[in-house]
Amino acid sequence: xxxxxxxxxxxxxxxxxxxxxxxxxxxxxxxxxxRITIKGPISTLASKRTGGAQxxxxxxxxxxxxxxxxxxxxxxxxxxxCQFPPLRVEFTQPPPAGSLFQAQRRLKLVTxxxxxxxxxxxxxxEYSAYRIYNLLTPQSxxxxxxxxxxxxxxxxxxxxxxxxxxxxxxxxxxxNDMRVAHMGPRVALGQIDPTGGARFxxxxxxxxxxxxxxxxxxEGDECCHNxxxxxAGGPLIPVPYDFDFSGxxxxxxxxxxxxxPIRTIRDRNYRGYCAHMTPARAVAAQAAARxxxxxxxxxxxxxxxxxxxxxxxxxxxxxxxxxxxxxxFKTCVS
Numbered sequence: 585x586x587x588x589x590x591x592x593x594x595x596x597x598x599x600x601x602x603x604x605x606x607x608x609x610x611x612x613x614x615x616x617x618x619r620i621t622i623k624g625p626i627s628t629l630a631s632k633r634t635g636g637a638q639x640x641x642x643x644x645x646x647x648x649x650x651x652x653x654x655x656x657x658x659x660x661x662x663x664x665x666c667q668f669p670p671l672r673v674e675f676t677q678p679p680p681a682g683s684l685f686q687a688q689r690r691l692k693l694v695t696x697x698x699x700x701x702x703x704x705x706x707x708x709x710e711y712s713a714y715r716i717y718n719l720l721t722p723q724s725x726x727x728x729x730x731x732x733x734x735x736x737x738x739x740x741x742x743x744x745x746x747x748x749x750x751x752x753x754x755x756x757x758x759x760n761d762m763r764v765a766h767m768g769p770r771v772a773l774g775q776i777d778p779t780g781g782a783r784f785x786x787x788x789x790x791x792x793x794x795x796x797x798x799x800x801x802x803e804g805d806e807c808c809h810n811x812x813x814x815x816a817g818g819p820l821i822p823v824p825y826d827f828d829f830s831g832x833x834x835x836x837x838x839x840x841x842x843x844x845p846i847r848t849i850r851d852r853n854y855r856g857y858c859a860h861m862t863p864a865r866a867v868a869a870q871a872a873a874r875x876x877x878x879x880x881x882x883x884x885x886x887x888x889x890x891x892x893x894x895x896x897x898x899x900x901x902x903x904x905x906x907x908x909x910x911x912x913f914k915t916c917v918s
Contacts, residue, residue: 605722612726666697700799765813780821783865785856792831798822858916
């Protein structure tokens with residue numbers, strides 16, 4: 585390990601908080617995939633993509649929960665992009681104590697987009713990104729894989745596909761003894777925790793993702809784009825999500841954004857802030873020290889094809905090469 589990597593890792597360890605995150609709620613307390621059945625107007629949701637939430641049921645481990653379903657998202661909501669939309673699942677009655685969904689209210693469900701087997705692998709690749717960020721910090725979204733049997737109203741089975749539930753940001757904050765920070769459409773760089781901001785940027789370099797902002801939200805919305813902010817009352821810590829535009833996933837609808845000097849989304853270009861360079865070096869060193877664990881994520885995900893796993897590990901291996909050579913920090917944003 586190069587000298588700066590060692591010193592950066594020591595600096596990060598010296599400045600790290602001693603707080604330990606609380607356990608997650610039952611749904612996110614395990615990485616074992618679950619099997620569920622969602623029954624409702626599945627064909628209508630897939631075809632119309634508009635209108636309010638629709639009544640449905642979710643069955644898991646012999647318990648049936650009344651829910652409502654609504655399409656969500658931006659790019660993946662478009663019919664020309666995805667045959668099936670991402671969903672918002674809302675429990676219309678509190679799930680009983682002791683059930684898998686105890687204390688859950690509203691959940692994002694990441695779905696398969698298209699019916700082909702390759703899109704099942706892309707769901708697993710996006711899920712793997714959450715697992716990697718979990719290794720870097722507990723200030724991250726937990727995710728839970730699910731084999732989902734979709735049944736249309738009337739009892740006709742529609743399809744069975746892999747998806748995953750995403751933890752709510754309020755629960756991420758509570759686990760870390762923090763709260764959600766609801767900000768305006770933009771925040772100042774000085775409000776961002778330097779280590780949190782550096783980790784956000786280094787991780788997005790690792791997966792080669794450019795579809796984010798830690799300081800600005802979509803027009804008319806609060807900060808941030810594909811990130812949420814949590815705080816203990818001081819600086820803001822950005823928490824990333826939504827990785828389908830990353831080079832790791834390599835979705836066919838994802839391409840390089842304007843203004844970034846890359847040819848494809850699998851080309852890496854560091855987009856973190858120059859002001860965060862010292863903690864960024866420390867975060868990169870922390871990730872390098874956990875190379876084996878990070879690369880091991882792909883082989884541990886049920887259902888991931890060995891070819892997909894090997895290709896993903898080779899791609900992320902490029903990150904470690906860039907850290908070792910210092911190439912990662914050839915650029916930064918002023």
